[in-house]
Amino acid sequence: MRGGQAKVLSEPDIRRLLKVASHSRHPLRNKVIVLLSVRAGLRASEIARLDWSMVTDGRGRVGRVIELPGRVVKYGMGRRVPLHAELRAALVALRREAGAFGRSGPVVVSERGGGGDGPSLPMTPKAVVNWFTAACREGGLEGCSSHSGRRTFVTKAARLVQKAGGSLRDVQLLAGHRSIETTQAYIEGDADIQRRLVRMM
Structure with a gap:
């Protein structure tokens, strides 16, 4: 990595990452992970802690902004990030796929736990970082990491x-x-x- 910093991704690089996501076991979830990073600038820890209440409006539909409260962000500095159209469409599709389970709780759900009628468990920040590492490797993107999207x-x-x-x-x-x-x-x-x-x- 140049200067020890994660590589900035070109649009073709982003498309390669999205292609890796589309061929994974959880294509919609993983597409959302990529887009939360490159189209909203979220940290891995923020992606892991993102809850549906932070991206939905008063009617329970995916809104036009991400509302990040202080409890989920670095330094406790809450912020609002307008939703990029591509990211919003992916969130709508993920919510539809999740059905009743996508009405509340984490946006990015872990493979482990949360099955059946129990509450869904979020991916951990480390799991998000590891997913990016594996996806970048599979996509042939050298010098990339979870920080590249941000x-x-x-x-x-x-x-x-x-x-x-x-x-x-x-x-x-x-x-x-x-x-x-x-x-x-x-x-x-x-x-x-x-x-x-x-x-x-």
């Missing part, structure tokens, strides 16, 4: 934020970072963009 989200958001009329502060809030310096450290530079910037000056 770095990808932050880098893409930083590159697009000006077009949306925002600033790096908006990216910081979406990522749930305590300082803007942390957000800046996540962003991968691009030599081609740097050359274009200098030519524009």
